[in-house]
Amino acid sequence: MKTFNERVYEKLKKVPKGKVVTYKTLAESVGSKAYRAAGNAMRDNMDAPLIPCHRVISNSGYIGGFCGKTKGKKIKEKIELLKKEGVVVRNNKIDLKRYLYRF
DNA sequence: CCGTTGACTCTTT
C-alpha cells in the first residue's frame, strides 16, 4: 500500500501544463479529504523536479508557499513560470474557474 | 497508542 502522498504525486504528475489543481481536488482525487496531508506531501516533496508543485494551489486561488522550503519569496518566480505555461495570474492569484484541472 | 504538526478548507465574526 503506497502512502497517501505517493498517490498524490501520481495525480499531480497527471496534471497537464497550463492547468492547476487545488489541494482539495487533489486529495479528493486520491479518495481522501486530507487536504493538509496532500500539502504535507508537497512539503516533503521528495520528488521535487518530478512533481509540479507550483501547479498546486490553494482553493482561494492563491499560491501556497511551495518549493524553496517556504522560506524564500521566490514564489513569485514560480508564478511567472506558471504564466509561461499558459496560466494567467492576477495579483499573485490564479483563476480557478479557468485553470482548475479536474481528474 | 497518543499527541503534535502542516504548503488546507469551511464557517462565522
Next chain:
DNA sequence: AAAAGAGCCAACG
C-alpha cells in the same frame, strides 16, 4: 472584504 476560529486527515515521534 478581511480576519479568526473550528474541523478534518495523514504522517512522524
